[in-house]
Amino acid sequence: MTGACAGLDLPGLLACRRCPRLVEGMRQLKPKPPWTRDDYWSRPVPGFGDPGARVCLVGLAPGAHGANRSGRPFTGDGAGDFMYPLLHRAGFASRPDAVSLEDGLELADLYITNAVKCLPPGNKPVAREFANCRPWLEQELEQLENLQVLIALGGDAFRNLLQYYRSRGLITRLTDYPFGHGVVYRFGNAPILVGSYHTSRYNIQTGRLTESMFMQLLDQVRRLVAASG
């Protein structure tokens, strides 16, 4: 695999404190045994992956005991446990699991990040926090020079990306673009937007999202990239 596990150049991200509620929430989070407070990253979690990626997957925010602990999106939690084996099967990931920053995982043609880089209490960022963090996401997207397809994981990440398209003057009303699993929207020469149900434990356990649904979506993304040349 010719991928990479690098982050992009985001000076100042790790020291960002624009969202006091989130900073305080990370400080107060009780570690989950057997981990202790020292095991937790508890800072903004940067995206990672292939800087030459044509595909970028955008989740909502770090999981409390996953990315917020490990320091890498979807690493060490149920959402990642579901997603990485399938990304590996589809050829986007060098291994079928993600356990820590030192696990050697590389991504090929894929970059993974979150709309909000810090852990939100109850997994629910407020509008101001989405807005505060959008410039970091925009910096990541601008650095992905080959980007052709954005996968929004879940409705909140999807609407956050619609805000990004609106800020670039590509759309006016967000409600013209309803979220759904497998929806595809094109905005001129900008990256194609694909919606996906979130790979959360809840969605998996309730059957809202299955392995075959997510694999089909990855196949669909591969076809969109191929058709984009």
Ligand code: SF4
């Ligand atoms: S969520 Fe984003 S904007 Fe807010 S403090 Fe974290 S990195 Fe900064």
